[in-house]
Every structure is written in C-alpha cells, then in structure tokens.
Amino acid sequence: MSVIDMSVTELIIPTDTLPAQPERETAADRARAATRSRLIESGKTLFAEHGLHQVTTHAIAFHAGVASGTFYNHFKDKSKLFCEITHAALSELSYRLDEVRDLGATHRERIQSQAEALVDFAAEHTEMIHILFSHEPAAAGLETDVLNQLAERILTERRAEIDTGEATDDLDPNILAQAMVGMWARVIAWWAEDPSRATRDQLVSTLTKIQLGGTHPA
Amino acid sequence: MSVIDMSVTELIIPTDTLPAQPERETAADRARAATRSRLIESGKTLFAEHGLHQVTTHAIAFHAGVASGTFYNHFKDKSKLFCEITHAALSELSYRLDEVRDLGATHRERIQSQAEALVDFAAEHTEMIHILFSHEPAAAGLETDVLNQLAERILTERRAEIDTGEATDDLDPNILAQAMVGMWARVIAWWAEDPSRATRDQLVSTLTKIQLGGTHPA
Amino acid sequence: MSVIDMSVTELIIPTDTLPAQPERETAADRARAATRSRLIESGKTLFAEHGLHQVTTHAIAFHAGVASGTFYNHFKDKSKLFCEITHAALSELSYRLDEVRDLGATHRERIQSQAEALVDFAAEHTEMIHILFSHEPAAAGLETDVLNQLAERILTERRAEIDTGEATDDLDPNILAQAMVGMWARVIAWWAEDPSRATRDQLVSTLTKIQLGGTHPA
C-alpha cells in the first residue's frame, strides 16, 4: 500500500479506532474500504485520461464495478473525489520532496535530489501527473492550487537559503518560485505524456542546470 | 446576384452611384460587426473569469446584450468562439515576439526584449492570459496546444543559436523549450491574477536572468 | 409555362387586374414574379428531396438566391408554400386526368388512358411525386388529403359507372376508391424513386390489368 493510499484510507479511519471494532465487522469494513479504493483507482484512471469535466460519476462507478449510487456513499460529490485524489498525490509528492530536502550537503546536491525525486515520482505515478498539473480550478472549495502549494515550498526554501547566504537576493523569490513550479509542471507533464521523449537523466540534468545556472552565482 | 436581381437594382439606381454601394452596406455590416465584437468581448471576459465549461452561450449572449440565438448567427458553436479568441490572442503575442526577435544584437538583448514583449502583452491583455494559459483542451479540434506552439518557437530559436555557437548543447533543447514555456505561462498567469505582485521590471529582470543564467555559458 | 406555374401565378394575381398597372410597373412585377417563382422551384426541389420537416425556410431562400426574409414577402409561412406546391401539382394531375376522362369509348380504354396520364405525369414531374404522395399532414390547414381528393374522383366515376351498368356493385365503391388510390400512389412513388425499375408500358399495363381484373365482370 503506497503512501497515497495510506493517506486516503488512514486519514479517514484513524488507526487507533480500529481495535475497538469487533472482528466480525472487519469483513464489512474491508469490503467498504475495497469499494472506496476501487472508486479512487477508477477516478485516477479516468480523470487522468479525460479530465474532471469529461468524466461522469456513472463512468467512475461503472469502471469500479459498483452501482452509480454507491459513489455517493463514499464521496459527497464528484469534485470531492477529485480533491481527495489530488490531495493524496500532492501529499505523496511533498513527502518525497521532504525526504530529500536535507540529504545533500550542498545546495547543488539538494537541487539535484529534488529534481530526481520529482522525476521519479512522475515515473511511478504517470497518471497522477495529469491530475496534479491539470490546472483544474474545480479542486476549489477546499484548498489552494496545487502549484501554489509547491511554489510555497520553493519560496520557503529560497528564503532560508538567502538568509544563510547560499542564495543571492537579486532574483525576486516569489517570481522565482512561480517560475520553477511552472517549469516543473510543464516539463513533467510533457514528459509523462510520452516518456520516450527524454531519459530520466536528461530530465534531471536539464532541470538541475536551469535551476542552478539561473538562480545562483557562478 | 442573379441577372434578374441586377435588372431590379440597376434600373432603379443609376450606375454611377454604384461606387457608393459599399458605403450603404456598411450600416448593416457595422451593426453585425458590432454585435460580433460584443460577443467576443463578452466571451473574453467570461471565459477569463470562469473558463470554457462554466460559461454558457446564454450567458455570453446576455452579457453582450443580445438574444441567445444571436450567438449562433456569429459562431458555429461555443468552442468556435473560444478558439477564435485564443487564436487572436496567440497571433497577437506571436506578432509581438516576432517583432523583437531581431532587435537585439546580442543573445542577451534578444532574451530581454522577448521577456519585455511577453510582460507588456500580459499587461495590456490581462484577461487573455487566463484564456491563453488555461490549458483547455477544448480549443482542440483545430490546432495544437497554445503552449506547444510557443515551445516550438523557442525550440527553433534555440537550435539556431546552437548552430551559430551562441548556445551550448549541454541542455536538451526540447526539455529546455518546455521548461521556458512553463515558466513563462506560470509567472505571467500568476502576475496577471494580481499585478501588484511584482513590477514590470522585476518580472522582466527575473525572467531574463533565469533564462540566461541557466542556459548559456558564463 | 406549365399549368402548375400558371395556377400559382395567375390565381394570385387575377388577369383582369393586370391591365390597370402602368407599363413602368411591369418590370418590378416581373421581378417579383420571378422571385416568387424561384422560391417555388426551390421549394419543389428541396421538399422533394428531403421532405417538409427537413427543409428550412433559410435553405429555400438560399437555394433561390434571395435573402431569408424575402420568403415571407411571398408566403405566409413554410407550410403555405408547401400547400401551394401541392395544390398546383394536384391541379395539374387533375387536369390531365380530366383531359382523358372522356377520350375512350369503352371503360377499358378510359382506365388505360387514366393509367397513362398518371404515369406520364410522374415521368414529367418526378419531384412532384415525392411531394404529392409524401403523406405530410402538414399540408393541413387548408384542404383535405391529396389522396382523398383523388379517391373522391375515382369514387364519383365508379358510381357513375354503376349507374350506367358498366360496373357492378359487388365491390364497395369507397373501399375500392381508397384501394386504387393507395395502389397508384405507392407504385408511382416506388417507380419515381428509380425510373429504371420498370418501363412506362409495364406500369401502364400492370395498373390497368389490376384495376380491370379486380373490379369488373369478365
């Protein structure tokens, strides 16, 4: 079970309440969780392929092998499922970026690790890329834009680096953060569409060089 | 105009008044053009604010002050209007980028002029930015993605520069083109949402530095 | 100018009012009549090919080379044009059937002449057949069904023949009239769809034999 699924399942049903359920209920719980899981998987597949608007709740339910009404036993409405998928994907990506944040000693190493984490995530979750970077304003209602959240990360790191002198402040950090995030999203989405377009190393290397070259003193 | 109709017209109106005819048609033509124009303006406004799917043809017609059926006197369907708006905006932007292409003697000057053209276009056509960079696949059916067209521009220029030795080939030109275009779109869209977020000079300077720093030998 | 056109034109503008118009007006009148005539021709062509419902008033006007509004300068609405065309065609057919009514001395000759007139009319006005026998209830508003009018003719003749002893009364005249008219319409429409399906003589001979064989003593 990946981190994504964990976030979806385990955030809803806190682990520490499970022991309170009698063993007999566990089968029903598992069935319910399985249905929910299948709906999420179907949502991922269909949203990735066709986008939020082109996918009907009926299609998701049908793809998941359940009745159309079942959808609403698990999600308040269509956009909620979309949000949940998006949220889970963003959590997974954030988790991976967090993991590598302090790995490298130098700034250069951190940038490169970040690029690697990003590309690897995309390679493992190709379909999530379309959803994450689909620019759907329909994820609205809950949180801010996915890209804004990523920009926020970059902005925070950049400011820290400026404070430590690792980075100069000749580039506006806000603009830079937006630029980096736009670059990431576009390159990764372009590549996810057809992974034969570039190798992992080309991607990592190019992203790293752009980010380093353009944003730091030689 | 058939022979019969000609006889009707030309017997009543002496031939020497015919040169004036274009003038006479202009009244009706102007009215038609005005309606069309209002529909386009309404489309720009509403599409920019809500996106293609959230805007109904009724809303556009109402906003333009005409009956709902009138929409279809001017556009075959909703997506045709969207395409037309997108196409016009892209043409305008392309024109401006073309204009500055050969202005600067050095590569640095060209990059900076390009950034200036981009930012100025955004400043003058704020609402077009949302439409151009909305990632709507619905403009499909006619042409490729707007961003892909811009990427194609960058790719072409980059290759030319590699040929002339102005640029090195240590960065994959395809990836670079996608990165630049993603960066542009994101930064410009972010800024257009709230122009107080940065000054024109900050934008131009930051975009220029990223592009130069990361993509050319020191 | 055929009888059809005459009926259309001359029934609207009584002949005896024409002399009252100054010569100068004749040109305008001719133009108006020509426009009207072209609309009728376009109506015939399009109705025959696609049926009343599939043809728009715009299509008729466009086909006639006039503006769409012009249609309503000549006809109150779409069904009025359809009625007028139908009416003219029926008049022409009735005229021809009248012409041959008293030609033959014997009953057999009359039946054969009638079949010949019918087939010849169809051959000369193929497109009218589709309109006449299209079973459109939309010709409503003015008159009874085309086929009913033809049935009425047959009924009248049949009754006369029974009175003179030329025909027996062992067949119900009403049913017979409907049967004959249904037979005519179907055979003629079937043939008009593809005139290579049968020769004129086959049609005449077959229709005559059915009508004679079944309805008269040997």
Next chain:
Amino acid sequence: MSVIDMSVTELIIPTDTLPAQPERETAADRARAATRSRLIESGKTLFAEHGLHQVTTHAIAFHAGVASGTFYNHFKDKSKLFCEITHAALSELSYRLDEVRDLGATHRERIQSQAEALVDFAAEHTEMIHILFSHEPAAAGLETDVLNQLAERILTERRAEIDTGEATDDLDPNILAQAMVGMWARVIAWWAEDPSRATRDQLVSTLTKIQLGGTHPA
C-alpha cells in the same frame, strides 16, 4: 460481480437462499419494466395521433407520468422508441401473416386469410396502423421501410406461385407487390381512422376480390 462483492454477499446471505435471488430482483425489474412499458404506450398513443416530429420526448414522459430525463433511461433517443414501436408492430403483423400463409389449400383461400389477418390486426391495434403506415423516414437508420418489407413478402409469394403455375407472369411481380402493399396500407389506414366506414367483411371481401380478380387467370 467481482470477488470482493461476492465475499460481502455470500458471507451475509447463506448460499441456499441464492436461488431466491431472481425473485428479489424482480421487484426493481418490474418497476423498471412498468416504466418502460408506460413510455411505450405513451409513445404509441402520441405518435399515432401526431406523428414522430410533433411529439416531444417531454410530452411522452409527461404522458407516461415520469420525469423527462427518465425517457433516456430507457431509450437512447426519440427515434429509437419510434423504431421499437414500429418494429414490434411489424413483427406482430408478420407473425400473423405467417400463421395464415399455409392454412388454405387453394390460392383463393390463402388470399382471403391474408386479408382477414390484416384487417383483424388493424382492428386490434388501430393506433399502430397510423404508425406503421405513416411513411416516416425517421424510423430509418435501422431497417428499410415497413411497406418495403411487406412488399418483399408479397413478391416472394408471388414468385413461388408463378413457379408452381398458380399465378401467371403477365403482371410484373415487382409492380404488383408495390401495388398490393399500397392498396393494403391505404385501405387499412383509411378504415382505422373511422372503423364505421366499413365492416370487417366488406373490407376482407373487397381486398380479396381486387387481389384475385386482377392478378390471376379466370
């Protein structure tokens, strides 16, 4: 039913109650079938009275006492309902004609039985007559014209009779088939409009005599 769903179902419901399952589904199925049935009945009534084009899907749904969207839970579109009604009626009529095909020993008896079957069908399904013989090309897209199918029947039988010497070939079989079918349709439709116009026996007798008299040796 997937493995997961099975576990849910079979753990709760002992296997030996499963044979009862078809019964359980019948409640919902019956409701669905009832709705579908009401829509079909409404369609028959309204199509018969006004024709395909004059009847809206809303009207059918309203007449059936369901919401307008419900129509599309049962039929892909309006013409599909029309086709289904037409098809069912034609099947029923064909079935009846088949039943009597080989009843009579003589040709005369067969013709008479056929006429009886036709008239009895019309008497029992008056409203279907308008639909079957409405000459709607909109049932198109699926099959050929209803009348053509009936003509095909007659043509086949006629040819068989010519082979066995029961019928002469002095009448073109194709034309004859069209004539008979046109006669049937017209007479039956005329009668169905107002059944007091003739008695069953008058119809049967007249149709039989026309068909026999005109198409066979004395």
Next chain:
DNA sequence: GATGAATGAGGGTTCATTCAT
C-alpha cells in the same frame, strides 16, 4: 452499505418568423 431507477435543472443548439433599414 449497495443498488439503480428516477429526477429535473440546465445546457447547447435550431429555426420559423419579425422588422428596421
């Protein structure tokens, strides 16, 4: 919880008809 028939608001689009020019 699962089901799936029913709902009905709403959207895109058509087209007969009007009327100011």
Next chain:
DNA sequence: CATGAATGAACCCTCATTCAT
C-alpha cells in the same frame, strides 16, 4: 419589395444527485 440580423421559444439530451428498496 428585398434584405439579413436579431429574436426567443422550444427542443433534445446529459448527468450530478437522491432515495426507496
């Protein structure tokens, strides 16, 4: 009278959502 842009009622159809079973 011809024009043709404008009108707007009406239609077909979709689909997110509900709810009785």
